[in-house]
Structures are given as structure tokens and as C-alpha cells.
Amino acid sequence: MSESPAAAAGPGTAPPPGATAPTSDDAPGRIVREVLVLFAVATVLAAAVFQLGRVVPFVGRHVADLIAVTFYAVPVFRLWQRRRDLADYGFNFGDPRRSTLLVVAAVLVTIPLFFAAFLAFYGAVCGPLREPLGSLASPAGAVCARFTGWAGVHPAWPGGTPWGTLVALFTQLVAVALPEEFFFRGYLQGRLAEALPPRARFLGVPVGSALLLGAVLFALGHFLIDFDPRRLAVFFPALAFGWMRQASGSIAPGALFHALCNLYSDGLHRSFFG
DSSP states (O other): OBOOGGGGGOTTOOOOOOSSOOOGGGSHHHHHHHHHHHHHHHHHHHHHHHHHHTTOHHHHHTHHHHHHHHHHHHHHHHHHHTTOOGGGGTOBOOOHHHHHHHHHHHHHHHHHHHHHHHHHHHHHHTTTTHHHHGGGGTTHHHHHTTBOTGGGOOOOOTTSSHHHHHHHHHHIIIIIIHHHIIIIIIIIHHHHHHHSOOOEEETTEEEOHHHHHHHHHHHHHHHHHHOOGGGGGGHHHHHHHHHHHHHHSSSHHHHHHHHHHHHHHHHHHHHHBO
């Protein structure tokens, strides 16, 4: 990553579009079509890799790596094709101090909420709602058989051990969070913001349709990989990742927070499931 000139624009400022002069391809309708086409391409490739990994052991061992390459390669190819600077689409470090404060604040605010939502969701789906939901609870049904709740909680490290936590953090950051943040918050949200400029503010940060649509595509993309309806819940953290992208002009704080969220989720599953 490089340091973006957007960092000098000040807090709460969206990064400028590329330095290239606008062309007919920058018409709002064309931008939206471009985004949807590349979203479809990347999703189909990721889903194909995931499904192939179920029957080909080598692919199965490297599913995350291959999907990561897809999420890096698709936007890079398009942006280089258009001669755009990757830094203008969030691939930069921004202001390290501001990014750190954003991550700390996000952790303090959202982690307790996620903990409560996690227990409420599995407590309901694996408890009083399990029978009424019936087949709608699948694939959560198999998971519920291992859900212990508070009665059998056994605190565990994400990754299984302290060292495993460090390895998992590195893996999550490089192979999951960074490529997803670059594709969804860097490229998709960045391009959509050029077609649909933010018209409102939240906590002083410009927000609008681009952030909301990016979160919808993020949730839809996860669901279309393995058709697990629980994947749609990533819509909510995607709003936080998108806001952090707008607040910093960088994907860095969102990527770190994304990785920490995945680690926390892994720790909760290890602690509350047998």
C-alpha cells in the first residue's frame, strides 16, 4: 500500500476519484453496470472455487487463497485498465493514528453488541425457534446439535491456542480481510461513490447509497458462495467497514477490524460449541 493524497484532505472526507479526467465511462449508469458485472464475475469465480474445493483436495486446501487472489485481481485489472491509482480506491495506509482510533472505537462499541447478538441468535434458533423454523433453520440445524449455551461454555482462544491466534490473525488479515475490503470497500464502494455521491453524514462522515449498496453486495456475495442464509448477517458489519473506509480514505482500518471480528467470531464458536 502507499500513502494516499486523500489523507491530506482531512477526517471524514471521501478519497477523490482517480486523477484521470472523466470520460463517458464515468457516467453514473455505466459505473453501476461496471460494478455489478465485476461483482458477478468475482462471485461466480469464488463460488466455483468453493464448490470445486469440495471435490478436489488440493483446491480445498487453498480455497481461501484462491478466492483472495480473485478479489485482488479483478479490481486491480479493471483499475489498471482505466489507468486509475489504486491509492485513490483505499489501497493506502491513510493516517495511522486516525485508523488506530477508528479500530479501537469500533471494537469497544460493536464487540459487546456482537456478543449479545450471537447468543440471542443461537439461543433462539437452537432453542424455542428450532422446531417452528424446521427446514428454514438448515444448515444451522447441524450446528445446533453442538451448541452448548452458557451451561457448557468453555472459553477458548481463536485459532485454538495463543500462537494459533497470531497465525489466524495474520491469515485473516492477508487472505480474507484485505482482499475483501479492497474489492468491496475499495473498488465497489469507491466506484459507486463516483456515481452516487454521499448526500448525508453519520458522525461527521459522508455516507449514502454507495455505502448501503456495497453492504448489500457484500452480504449477497457471501450468501451466493455456499447458500448459507446466516451469511446475510454480514450486511451489518459491512456498514461499519464501509463507514470506516469513508472516515479514513483507506481500507486499512476496516481490514484490521474485519480480521478482528472474524477472530472474535471464531473464539465465540470455539467457546460455545462442543
